[in-house]
Amino acid sequence: xxxxxxELSSLVLEHQYNPQVEVVPREExxxxxxxxxxxxxxxxxxxxxxxxxxxxxxxPGDLLRLxxxxxxxxVVETYRFVxxx
Amino acid sequence: xxxxxxxxPVLERLREVLPQSLYRELVxxxxxEQMDREKALEVIYETLKLxxxxxxxxxxxIGIVTAQSIGEPSTQMILRSFHFAGLREFSMALGxxxxxxxVDARRRPATPLMYVxxxxxxxxxxxxxxxxxxxxxxxxxxxxxxxVDVDYLTFSIVVELDPEQLRYxxxxxxHLEKVLAKVRGKGLEVEFDGNVVxxxxxxxxxxxxxxxxxxxxxxxxxxxxxxxKTVVRQDERTGEWYIIxxxxxxxxxxxIEGVDPTRTYSxxxxxxxxxxxxxxxxTLIANELKRVLDExxxxxxxxxxxxxxxxxxxxxxxxxxxxxxxAGKKESPLxxxxxxxxxxxxxxxxxxxxxxxxxGVFENIIAGxxxxxxxxxxxILMEL
Numbered sequence: 001x002x003x004x005x006x007e008l009s010s011l012v013l014e015h016q017y018n019p020q021v022e023v024v025p026r027e028e029x030x031x032x033x034x035x036x037x038x039x040x041x042x043x044x045x046x047x048x049x050x051x052x053x054x055x056x057x058x059x060p061g062d063l064l065r066l067x068x069x070x071x072x073x074x075v076v077e078t079y080r081f082v083x084x085x
Numbered sequence: 086x087x088x089x090x091x092x093x094p095v096l097e098r099l100r101e102v103l104p105q106s107l108y109r110e111l112v113x114x115x116x117x118e119q120m121d122r123e124k125a126l127e128v129i130y131e132t133l134k135l136x137x138x139x140x141x142x143x144x145x146x147i148g149i150v151t152a153q154s155i156g157e158p159s160t161q162m163i164l165r166s167f168h169f170a171g172l173r174e175f176s177m178a179l180g181x182x183x184x185x186x187x188v189d190a191r192r193r194p195a196t197p198l199m200y201v202x203x204x205x206x207x208x209x210x211x212x213x214x215x216x217x218x219x220x221x222x223x224x225x226x227x228x229x230x231x232x233v234d235v236d237y238l239t240f241s242i243v244v245e246l247d248p249e250q251l252r253y254x255x256x257x258x259x260h261l262e263k264v265l266a267k268v269r270g271k272g273l274e275v276e277f278d279g280n281v282v283x284x285x286x287x288x289x290x291x292x293x294x295x296x297x298x299x300x301x302x303x304x305x306x307x308x309x310x311x312x313x314k315t316v317v318r319q320d321e322r323t324g325e326w327y328i329i330x331x332x333x334x335x336x337x338x339x340x341i342e343g344v345d346p347t348r349t350y351s352x353x354x355x356x357x358x359x360x361x362x363x364x365x366x367x368t369l370i371a372n373e374l375k376r377v378l379d380e381x382x383x384x385x386x387x388x389x390x391x392x393x394x395x396x397x398x399x400x401x402x403x404x405x406x407x408x409x410x411x412a413g414k415k416e417s418p419l420x421x422x423x424x425x426x427x428x429x430x431x432x433x434x435x436x437x438x439x440x441x442x443x444x445g446v447f448e449n450i451i452a453g454x455x456x457x458x459x460x461x462x463x464x465i466l467m468e469l
Contacts, residue, residue: 018361
C-alpha cells in the first residue's frame, strides 16, 4: 500500500511548491557571482540537509540554480548557496 | 509578411532580458501584425522602455513598501473576520490570527491541516475520494469498540467490537488481530473470540489496570498518525474531489496510494520545510499569506508576499519576523536594540564586544546620518 521510502525523495522534486534545481559548476558559479557583484555568502542559503539539496546531491559550498514558477514572469531564475547542516 | 522575421536577431537578444511571459506576448503580437521593420523595432523599443521603467531601482526601500502594503489592509481585516465564524465544518485559524501565526513561524499552527489532493483515478468521484480518506484517517480501538469492560476479578480488559464500525472503516478482523498482536508483551495476553477481544494482564493493581485500558483504547488500528478527522470536499471550480484533514502528517500522507504527491500540502510551515525543503516553505508562506488576504477580499500584490517569504527563509531555515528571527539576528547591535528589549540587546552586545559598522538603516537613523536607501546609497571616491 505504501510507496517505498526512496520514492519520497523524487516526490520532493515533483512537488508543485518546489522549483527545478541543479548544481551550478564551480567555474560558472564564479562567473555568476561576478556578474551579480556579490560574495557567495550574500546569496540566500540552503542547508545541505535540506531535502531539495539532498536530492540533487549538493554539498556545502555549492551554488544551486533554482527555476521557480512565478505568477508574474512564469519562470524566475535564482540561486541558493549551500551551507553546512 | 509578418513582422517577426524582420527583427528576429533583435528578438533573440531580448529573450535574455525580458521575462518569459512578456517575451512570449511580444512575439505573439508581432507575428499577428503586419508591419515593416522600422515599425516593429519601434514596438520592441516601447516594450523594452516600459519594462525597464517598471523595474525597481537600486536602493528602493522595498521593505517599507511591503510593510505598508500588507499592514494597511490587515487593519481592516480584524473588523471583518468575525462575519465568517462558524461557516465551516472545521475550526480553522483565519484572518489576522492566521497571518500572525505565519509571520511568527509558530512551531505548530493552532489548527494543523492538510490539503490532500488525489490522483486522476480518485479525484473523479466522491466514493473514490472517501476510499482514500479511509486510508488516511487514523482509527483507534476506541472508535471500533461498542463496549469496554474492566474485569477486576480476572484482571482483564474486555472489548466488544462494533461490527458495523468495522465494516464502515474497512477493517478486516485479520488486520485487527495482526495490529493487536503487536501490543502483546510485558504481561499482556490478547485473545480473540468472535467480536470480543480480551486482554489479560498479570498485574492486580486496579489503578494500573485502568491506565492500561486508556492506553489500549488509543491504539491506532489503521490510518496515519495525527490525522484526527477527514472531510471530503469538491472544488467548486474544477469539480475535483479532494480531502481536508485535521491534524497533519505530510511525510506519511505523500506516500499513500491514491494521493497526488505533487499538490498535497500541509499548513504547517516547519513540517513542509522539513519534508519538502526550504523552497517549498517559501512558496507556502507566500501562498498562505495571499490566501488569508484574499479570503477577506483584500487585494495585495503577490510580490509583497514573496518578499516576506524570502526574508523568512533567507538562512535556509524558517525564521519568524521578530525578536527571535529576522529582526533579532541582525548584524547591527543598534538595529537590534531599536527593535525590542533595548537594554538587554545593548548589554549583550557590549559583553561580546560587538562593533557597529553603520551599514543598515536603523543604526544610521540613531546616529543621525544619511540612511543607505535611494540616493543615500551612493558614495563618492575622491582622488586626492
